[in-house]
Amino acid sequence: MIEVLTPGFHTTVQDLGRTGYRHIGVSVSGALDRQALMLANRLVANPDNAAGLELTAGTLELKFHRDAWFSLTGAHYEIKIGSREIWHGWRSKINAGETLILRGPKSGMRAYLAVDGGIDVPISLGSRSTLTAAELGGHQGRALKVGDRIPLGDKRSLSKPIGAVQRGYSNEVRALPGPEMTLFTQESRNVFWSSQWQVSNDSNRMGARLSGKALGLEQEQSLNSHAVMPGTIQVPPSGQPIVLLADGQTTGGYPKIATVIEADLWKLAQTRPGQKLKFIHVSPNQAEDANNEWDQYFYRLQRAIDANS
Amino acid sequence: MSDDLQPKLFRLGEKALVLDCASLSGSSNKLEIQRQIWHIGDQCRASGDFDDIVPGNNNLTFFFKDSKKIPFWSNQINTLWTHEPVQDKPGKLIQIPVQYGGEYGPDLNAVAEYHKLTPQEVIAIHTSTQYNVLFLGFQPGFPYLDGLDKRLFTPRLATPRLSIPAGSVGIGGEQTGIYPAQSPGGWQIIGRSALALFDSASESGALLAPGDRVQFVSVLSISEQSILDPSILSESIPDSPSSQTATSKQAKGSHKESSR
Numbered sequence: 001m002i003e004v005l006t007p008g009f010h011t012t013v014q015d016l017g018r019t020g021y022r023h024i025g026v027s028v029s030g031a032l033d034r035q036a037l038m039l040a041n042r043l044v045a046n047p048d049n050a051a052g053l054e055l056t057a058g059t060l061e062l063k064f065h066r067d068a069w070f071s072l073t074g075a076h077y078e079i080k081i082g083s084r085e086i087w088h089g090w091r092s093k094i095n096a097g098e099t100l101i102l103r104g105p106k107s108g109m110r111a112y113l114a115v116d117g118g119i120d121v122p123i124s125l126g127s128r129s130t131l132t133a134a135e136l137g138g139h140q141g142r143a144l145k146v147g148d149r150i151p152l153g154d155k156r157s158l159s160k161p162i163g164a165v166q167r168g169y170s171n172e173v174r175a176l177p178g179p180e181m182t183l184f185t186q187e188s189r190n191v192f193w194s195s196q197w198q199v200s201n202d203s204n205r206m207g208a209r210l211s212g213k214a215l216g217l218e219q220e221q222s223l224n225s226h227a228v229m230p231g232t233i234q235v236p237p238s239g240q241p242i243v244l245l246a247d248g249q250t251t252g253g254y255p256k257i258a259t260v261i262e263a264d265l266w267k268l269a270q271t272r273p274g275q276k277l278k279f280i281h282v283s284p285n286q287a288e289d290a291n292n293e294w295d296q297y298f299y300r301l302q303r304a305i306d307a308n309s
Numbered sequence: 310m311s312d313d314l315q316p317k318l319f320r321l322g323e324k325a326l327v328l329d330c331a332s333l334s335g336s337s338n339k340l341e342i343q344r345q346i347w348h349i350g351d352q353c354r355a356s357g358d359f360d361d362i363v364p365g366n367n368n369l370t371f372f373f374k375d376s377k378k379i380p381f382w383s384n385q386i387n388t389l390w391t392h393e394p395v396q397d398k399p400g401k402l403i404q405i406p407v408q409y410g411g412e413y414g415p416d417l418n419a420v421a422e423y424h425k426l427t428p429q430e431v432i433a434i435h436t437s438t439q440y441n442v443l444f445l446g447f448q449p450g451f452p453y454l455d456g457l458d459k460r461l462f463t464p465r466l467a468t469p470r471l472s473i474p475a476g477s478v479g480i481g482g483e484q485t486g487i488y489p490a491q492s493p494g495g496w497q498i499i500g501r502s503a504l505a506l507f508d509s510a511s512e513s514g515a516l517l518a519p520g521d522r523v524q525f526v527s528v529l530s531i532s533e534q535s536i537l538d539p540s541i542l543s544e545s546i547p548d549s550p551s552s553q554t555a556t557s558k559q560a561k562g563s564h565k566e567s568s569r
Contacts, residue, residue, distance in 0.1 A: 022361040022372070023350070024507075024515035025445040124509045134449040134490060136509045179319055179327065224331055225446060225453065227363035227370035231322055251365050251446030259322035287323050288376070 002115070004148040005061035005099065012205075013119050013138035013150070014112075015051040018127035022250045028230060029129040029137065030246050032205060032269030033110055035294060036074035039164060040114035042301060043071035043091040045156045045309075050118030051128035053144075055111040060102040062113075064094050069116040069158045073166060075108030075270060090163035108169065108270040117153030131247060133206070162308050164301055171277040174264045176287060178233065178256035180223070188215040188239075192257055196276040197241065205247040208268045210277075214239025217255065228252045231260040233279075243268055263290035316390060318383055324376045328369040328386055340455065342367055343443055347400075347520040349389050358382065364444040364519045366453065400520035402439065405487065405502050407478050408531040409435075413501035420463050420480060420497050431499065432527050434458050440485065442521045450489035450507030450515040454523060457485045469495035476502045478525065489515075503531050 014037065017030020031037035031054055038048045055077065071091040072079055079086040080101045086092045094100055105111060121128050121139050130138025139148055181189065197210040215235050228234065232244045234254035243260060244252075245268060258279060260268065271277050282290075316330040328349070330342045346369045350362045353371065361372040371386070373379055409432045410417040421428045440454035447453075457480065465481045470493060473479070477488045479496030488494065489506035502525075506516045517523065 019360040019372075021449075021514055023363045023445065023519060024513070024517075025447060025449045025451050026514060027449075125514050131449075134507065134509070136449070176322060179321060224366035224368060225444070226327065226329075226365035226368045227321075227325075227372075227446075229322065229325060229372070249447055250363060251444065256321070262323055284320075284323065291323075 001065040001152060002150040003063040003065060004144050004146060004150065005063055006059055007144040007146055007148070008055055008060040008102070009058035010056040011060060011144045012054050012130040012132065012142075013051050013121050013144075014054045014129045015127055016049045017129050017246060018125050018131075018137070021125050022227065025250050026125060026134065026136070027131055027206075027247050027250055029127065029131040029205075031112060031129075032246055033074050033112065033266040035167070035266050035297075036110070036269075037112040037114070038298065039089075039166065039301070040071045040073040040112045041118075042298070042305060043073075043089075043162065043164060044069045044114050044116040045158060045305075046114055046116065046118050050114065050153070051121065052112050052114040052119060053150075055102065055104075055113065056109070057105065061099055062102075063099045064096060066096050066152065066155065068094050068152065068155060070094060070100065071114050072102065072111055073114075073164075074111040075105035077102045077104030077111050078106065087163060089166050090161050091158065092161050093158075109272045110269045115152055116156040116158060120151040120153040129246075133247060159309070162305060164304070167297065169267065169270055171267065171271060171275065172280050173267050173277050174261045174282045174287070174290060175231075175233065175258040175279045176261060176282065176284060178258045180255035181257050183217050183221060183255055184235075184257060185216055185218050188217075189257075191215060192241070193279055193281055196278055198276050199271050199273050200240075201273045203273055205245055207245050207248050208243040208271070210241045210243065212240070215241065215257065221255070223253050223255060225251045225253045228256070229259075231262065231265050232256050233258045233260065245269070261287040261290055263287065263294050315387065318386060320379065321370065324373045324379075326371045326373070326379055326383065326386070328371070328390070330367045333367075339367060340441060343441070343455075344520070345390065349386065350519070352389060353382070353386070363446075365446070366443055400442070400518065400522055402522045402524060403517060404524050404526050405478075405504050406528040407436075407500040407502045407525045408529070409478075409500035409527055413531060414478070414499040416466075416479075416497035417499040420461070420499055423463055424460060426460070431461065434461055435480075435485065435499065436525045436527050438524070440523045442517050442519055442523060444519050445515060445517065448488075448490055448492060448507075450517065452486060452506070452517045452521075452523065454484065454486050457483060461485070463497050465495040466497060469493055470498075473498060474501065476504065476506075478502060500525075500527075501531055 014031040017028040041050045124137040135141035191213050195212045197212045200209045200211045203209050233241050236254050358378050363370045417428050421431045438456050440456040442452045443455050462483050463480045473494045475490050477498045478500040479498045481496035
C-alpha cells in the first residue's frame with residue numbers, strides 16, 4: 001500500500017484505458033503518454049496494461065508500506081528517497097516505511113510511476129483508469145488527495161536496478177488529414193500545416209487547446225454529431241483547434257481537420273501550456289511505419305531487460 | 310437499393326472507419342436510417358474485430374483492433390447495408406419518473422410562457438411522446454433523443470448555467486434530454502429525475518442504449534421515486550405492456566443522488 005502524504009497537482013491512477021464503452025458515452029481514458037507508462041511497467045516486470053500513477057505537476061510524497069521496486073518515466077522529475085537521489089528512467093528499490101519524494105517536472109509535462117505488482121484499485125468497466133468527469137475508475141474516481149491509501153498488487157521478485165534510454169521529445173507532431181480537411185479554405189489548410197501552434201492554459205486530459213491564427217471553413221456548415229477519438233483535431237467556430245485526448249468526449253459535431261497519429265499522441269501529453277508544436281502531414285503508410293518503430297523500441301527494450309535480469 | 314442510396318464510407322485516422330449516411334437523409338426517413346445503423350452496429354459487434362462501434366447522428370464509426378481488417382470490413386459493411394433488411398425490432402422502453410417544475414424545473418414556467426401554454430400543458434406534451442435514443446455521447450450515459458414535439462421547441466438560455474444537477478431534464482432548441490451527471494449547460498431545465506442513467510457498477514454501465522425508447526412520467530415528488538414500483542408505472546401508461554422500469558438500478562443510484 002502507498003500512503004499519499006502530498007498528492008501533487010492532479011495525480012491519477014491510469015492504465016492503458018478502457019475500450020468497449022464508447023457507444024454509451026464513456027471516453028477511453030488511460031495514460032496520455034501510453035509509451036511512458038508501458039516503459040515504466042516493463043522496468044518493474046509488470047504487464048503493459050498495469051495501472052500506474054500519472055503525475056501532472058507539483059511535489060509528491062508517497063510513503064510505501066511494503067518493500068517495492070518502482071520506476072518513473074515520461075516528464076523529468078527530481079526523485080529522492082530521503083537524501084538519496086534516484087535516477088529517472090531506472091527501476092529502484094524502496095523499503096517499507098520509506099517516503100518517495102518527487103519534484104517537478106523539470107522538462108516535459110506528465111510522468112508515470114509504476115510499482116511492481118501495479119496499482120490495484122478495482123477494475124471499473126474493464127479498466128483501472130480514472131475518468132474524473134464521470135467519477136469513474138481509479139481511486140474513487142478522482143485525483144489523489146492527502147491521506148489516500150493506494151492498494152498495490154502482489155510484489156515481484158526483482159534483483160537489481162536497471163534503466164532504459166527514453167525516446168527524444170520533439171515538438172513535431174505527425175498527423176493525417178481529417179475527413180473535413182477539404183471543407184477548410186486553402187489558406188486555412190496552409191496555416192494549419194505551417195504554423196507553430198501554442199498549447200493554451202486551459203488544456204487538460206480531455207483535450208489540448210491550441211492557439212494561433214484562426215482557421216475557417218470555405219462555407220459555414222453544420223455537421224451531424226459523430227464519433228471522435230483521441231488524436232482527433234476538431235475546429236470549433238472560434239477557429240482555434242482542439243486536439244482531443246484520452247478523456248475527450250466520445251462524440252462531437254465540429255469539423256475534423258486532421259488526426260494525430262497514434263505513435264505521436266504522447267507528444268501532446270508532454271507539451272506544456274505556452275510551448276508550441278507543429279503538425280507534419282504524413283500518409284497512412286508513414287503512420288504505420290511510426291507504429292512499427294515503437295514496436296521495435298519495445299522489442300529491443302524487452303531483450304535488454306531480459307538480458308540484464 | 311440503387312447506388313445513389315449507398316452511404317459514404319471513409320477512414321478516420323489509422324484505425325477507424327466511418328459509415329456516413331448524411332447524404333441519404335433527404336431521400337429516406339431519418340429514423341429508418343438510424344435503425345439500420347443500430348442494426349449493422351449490432352451485427353458487427355459480435356465479430357471481435359472491433360474495440361468499439363459508435364453510432365452518431367445518421368453515422369456509425371467502427372474502431373478496429375487491427376487496421377489490416379479495414380479493407381475486408383469495408384466490403385462487408387457495404388454488403389450489409391445493401392442486403393440486410395431493416396429490422397423494426399423496437400428497443401426496450403424505459404420510463405423515467407420526473408418531478409416537473411418548482412426547484413427541480415426552474416425554467417418550466419418560462420418554457421410555458423414562451424409557447425403560451427400552461428405548465429401542465431407543457432408537462433402533458435413532454436410526457437406524451439416516446440422518444441428514440443439515437444445515440445449516446447457528450448458524457449457517459451447521455452442520450453440524444455429524437456421526437457420532441459414541435460410545440461416545445463425552445464431556444465437555449467442566453468447565458469448557460471455553470472452547473473446543472475445530475476438527473477436534470479431539459480429542452481434545448483429541437484432537443485430534449487436528461488443529464489446523467491452534473492455539468493454546465495444551456496438547456497431550459499423543466500424537471501429532474503432521481504434515476505441513475507449511468508452506473509459503473511452495473512454490467513452495461515448505462516441505463517439506455519442506442520435504439521431504446523424513453524418516456525418521461527410525471528411524478529409529484531422526486532423522493533417518491535425510491536418507492537416507485539413497476540405496477541404503478543404501468544398503470545400510468547396502460548398501452549405499454551412490454552415496458553421495463555429501472556427501479557432496481559434506481560435504488561443503486563439513489564445514494565449517489567442524495568450525496569449531491
